[in-house]
Amino acid sequence: MRQNATINFDYDLESSSVFLSCAIDNLYLLRDCVYRDVFAMEEAQKFLGTGHLMSCCDAMTTAFRELERIKADMDAAIKV
Numbered sequence: 798m799r800q801n802a803t804i805n806f807d808y809d810l811e812s813s814s815v816f817l818s819c820a821i822d823n824l825y826l827l828r829d830c831v832y833r834d835v836f837a838m839e840e841a842q843k844f845l846g847t848g849h850l851m852s853c854c855d856a857m858t859t860a861f862r863e864l865e866r867i868k869a870d871m872d873a874a875i876k877v
Contacts, residue, residue: 813867820867823860827853 831853838845 813870816863817867820860820863824857827857827860 831850834845834849834853
């Protein structure tokens, strides 16, 4: 990693930090929901359907997009 003598970029670290924290929290919540469904299926010894699991996957997509946006912003700031 290269070090710059002066850091001079226009990047909102505070906002990105908040968005990053929210995306991470969302992924943890979604993971817990998926685990609950999997454990419920295991306990019931039958397949309970995919509806809730598909909703969790859709919600994960939003979190991943936000993480990708933050990464792109950080990459752009590094290249400046």
